Amino acid sequence: MSLTIPQPLYDQLRAHGEETYPHECCGIMLGKADGDNITVHELLRAGNTRTDSAHNRYHIAPQELIAAQRQGRKSGLDIVGFYHSHPDHPAQWSPTDFAEAHWFGCAYVITSVDGDKTTGHAKITNSFLLTGTSEDDKAFVTQPIEVS
Numbered sequence: 001m002s003l004t005i006p007q008p009l010y011d012q013l014r015a016h017g018e019e020t021y022p023h024e025c026c027g028i029m030l031g032k033a034d035g036d037n038i039t040v041h042e043l044l045r046a047g048n049t050r051t052d053s054a055h056n057r058y059h060i061a062p063q064e065l066i067a068a069q070r071q072g073r074k075s076g077l078d079i080v081g082f083y084h085s086h087p088d089h090p091a092q093w094s095p096t097d098f099a100e101a102h103w104f105g106c107a108y109v110i111t112s113v114d115g116d117k118t119t120g121h122a123k124i125t126n127s128f129l130l131t132g133t134s135e136d137d138k139a140f141v142t143q144p145i146e147v148s
């Protein structure tokens with residue numbers, strides 16, 4: 001039940017959070033899932049459409065999801081997860097993250113970014129697998145990340 005991600009993509013995912021600091025970044029992960037084992041092949045940056053409080057909430061627009069699915073299909077990839085950053089907050093999911101997570105079997109990757117007002121430094125990156133089949137039994141399970 002692991003998330004495998006190539007080093008260059010892992011670095012990109014973390015750098016994205018540093019770039020958008022002190023705001024959150026977010027993106028979509030394309031790849032392949034084999035049971036609970038997920039391999040990331042591609043990252044797509046998404047615009048944070050939530051302008052009201054971009055520091056503690058993220059949102060990916062439906063049209064970005066559709067575009068991502070379309071792009072993935074061309075190379076035989078599926079949406080296997082999402083990533084976002086937590087500026088000046090731990091790399092743990094928030095109640096909002098949980099409430100807004102609906103993609104069962106997908107990985108939700110969170111990177112904590114610390115810094116002063118202008119420069120962010122990516123610290124911890126964690127992945128949580130959304131298990132369950134409905135809103136009633138869903139749960140986040142900590143998922144080991146293997147950088148390949």
Ligand SMILES: [Zn+2]
Nearest residue numbers: 084086094097
């Ligand atoms: Zn979050």
